[in-house]
Amino acid sequence: MDVQQLEEAKSIILEELKQEVWSQAKFFTVFSDSGSSSPQFILYSDSITQKEYDLKEIFTITRIFKKAFLAAKADEKSRFNKVEFEVYSDSTYQVSLTWDDEEVRKNKLAWSNVIPQWVNDRLISLLFSAGYGDEANWQRGVFIFTIQQDKLSFEGTIYNDQTPMIVQVKLPDYLIVGILEHYQITNEGFLKDQWQPWNQLEIRSPHNSLDLDKDITYRLITDKG
Structure with missing residues (x-):
């Protein structure tokens, strides 16, 4: 998955959360073989307090990762089906893309x-x-x-x-x-x-x-x- 796709996902999240008070946001999903998924989005106001947040653009974020999932699906070295994407209020982020048999x-x-x-x-x-x-x-x-x-x-x-x-x-x-x-x-x-x-x-x-x-x-x- 390239940096441009991750930056796009990060920008969408930051734009939607600009009126919120938060420290960390986490997007999580697992893709089925066909590419379907049930994404979740969690918002943290500090290091402990969290809530599930109704992100309006959650399916836009999902489509970004789905495109990367489908592109990497046939390559055993780069394939993934589980996504954890964390974005922080200081505009930094980290991502974990793993394969779960x-x-x-x-x-x-x-x-x-x-x-x-x-x-x-x-x-x-x-x-x-x-x-x-x-x-x-x-x-x-x-x-x-x-x-x-x-x-x-x-x-x-x-x-x-x-x-x-x-x-x-x-x-x-x-x-x-x-x-x-x-x-x-x-x-x-x-x-x-x-x-x-x-x-x-x-x-x-x-x-x-x-x-x-x-x-x-x-x-x-x-x-x-």
């Missing part, structure tokens, strides 16, 4: 836990666009995603009452990439110790929110079918 693991775990719901929601929308209708036309579905030799295949069946219908749709690239990334993270990446090996995901869609315990099955197969 535990934050990466937590973010990936949170995302992996909602992946099946995300897939289900996208697929329902896709089926509607493809002319299969909504819950008036089908009440439940069984969607099976199988990964073999780094390729994803899809089988889908929807039911109107008890009458099954095989669905024929082309999965969009973003959905394929999302499922393959989920597979890689849980089988080989950060979450391999928290997931049983799998190469097939089955979603039993009730056409709305999934029950993670009842509606989802991960399994490891050796032969498709």
